[in-house]
């Protein structure tokens with residue numbers, strides 16, 4: 001034998017019931033389409049649920065961020081930035097105090113916003129409210145406070161580091 005393989009064509013019997021074969025093909029196609037549909041819906045849900053965990057692990061690899069020229073931020077203003085890949089915020093309060101916090105809601109991971117007129121940090125997803133000076137969860141569904149960073153202001157920028 002020389003390792004030569006001979007392939008013979010497969011003989012198929014003529015279809016006994018053409019309708020049956022068509023129906024089976026339709027069901028297989030419908031099942032495949034259903035799996036694609038579940039995948040298309042399931043993947044974004046998975047990403048939504050996994051993202052706070054990924055952001056937290058990515059942010060933990062970074063220890064400090066320098067925000068060039070952020071010392072010029074007007075009182076009553078906020079600067080959104082990334083600490084690693086996670087959203088964070090630097091608030092310059094009206095009384096001159098500087099506060100930097102994570103901007104990832106501790107409920108389901110939405111990005112929170114500082115509202116200076118309301119003197120609060122608000123999560124629009126489910127109405128969570130945090131204290132803009134301490135990060136404490138004040139009302140709504142968030143189970144934990146926002147994390148505070150250390151802030152050092154100098155003439156060239158603001159250094160934000162892990163507390």
Ligand code: FES
Pocket residue numbers: 105106107108109110123124125126127128140141142
């Ligand atoms: S994700 Fe912020 S309150 Fe639900």
